[in-house]
Amino acid sequence: MTAIVSTLTSLPFTQLRRNRYFYLWYDGFYLVLCAALIALMVTTGFQGLVPTWDNRLWLVLPVACHLQILCSVFIHNATHNNFPRALNRIVGELCGMVVLTRFASWEVIHQRHHRFSDDVEKDPHPVGPSYWRFLVDTIVNVEHQLQQIYFDLYGDTPENRRYERLRAYVSYGTNLLLIATWFLFLGKVGFFFLFVPASIVGFFHLVHFNWSTHNAFSPSGDFKPVNLDHGYYKIGNLLWFGIYMHANHHKRAGMFNPAKMQPSLPITPPPG
Numbered sequence: 001m002t003a004i005v006s007t008l009t010s011l012p013f014t015q016l017r018r019n020r021y022f023y024l025w026y027d028g029f030y031l032v033l034c035a036a037l038i039a040l041m042v043t044t045g046f047q048g049l050v051p052t053w054d055n056r057l058w059l060v061l062p063v064a065c066h067l068q069i070l071c072s073v074f075i076h077n078a079t080h081n082n083f084p085r086a087l088n089r090i091v092g093e094l095c096g097m098v099v100l101t102r103f104a105s106w107e108v109i110h111q112r113h114h115r116f117s118d119d120v121e122k123d124p125h126p127v128g129p130s131y132w133r134f135l136v137d138t139i140v141n142v143e144h145q146l147q148q149i150y151f152d153l154y155g156d157t158p159e160n161r162r163y164e165r166l167r168a169y170v171s172y173g174t175n176l177l178l179i180a181t182w183f184l185f186l187g188k189v190g191f192f193f194l195f196v197p198a199s200i201v202g203f204f205h206l207v208h209f210n211w212s213t214h215n216a217f218s219p220s221g222d223f224k225p226v227n228l229d230h231g232y233y234k235i236g237n238l239l240w241f242g243i244y245m246h247a248n249h250h251k252r253a254g255m256f257n258p259a260k261m262q263p264s265l266p267i268t269p270p271p272g
Helices: 002-009 012-018 022-044 057-079 085-099 103-115 131-154 158-212 232-239 246-251
Strands: none
Touching (some): 002 085, 012 022, 012 103, 022 103, 022 158, 057 085, 057 103, 057 158, 085 103, 085 158, 103 131, 131 158
């Protein structure tokens, strides 16, 4: 019983350090879960939550985008144990399914970001002056850093490289099943009009958040966590629990809303 409680409450990176095959167990669980849900929906003839068009969906779309971003905010807080202990893993897994990365990869990568913030070799998303270059580098670098984390823990050997290739294929396959599950659950209209646009908006926002809050506008290349609270960022701080107060967050990651930190670190002024 104690082992089950530990599995359900401890964070994925903690479990990866204890079990070198953690990811296969983790992805295997999601493979079975998604396959079972898909089989259930297909055999029962479930048509999805939003199978047909309704003009009121235009009003739902901005809400869906907001909730998608909010899921990234909540999975971020779950990564830092900012919910009650019994809820962190549950919130992280639920939000991880919405943002499609699933919780384990999100948490493992983010923990590395905090350990090696803006290190061009070890940070999964070190900042540069170009947003679009940063976006592409983030997509490419995250998988590389997931592999590097495993090698740091268990050694860079031919056997471990083969294992990591297998892990990557299983992970990608699991994500495809998760996407198929969302398609069947939401229905064709709900998936393509709500989920897909909200996911795209959420992804671009997440990348922009990581980029802008590490002083990307610095003409001298002084990339580091900063607090932003002007214009759009002020609105974002109100909507999404102070996420742009990023210097505060790196100073005290255990705060659910870093805008509430006292004394707060200086606010970075608008560029120009």
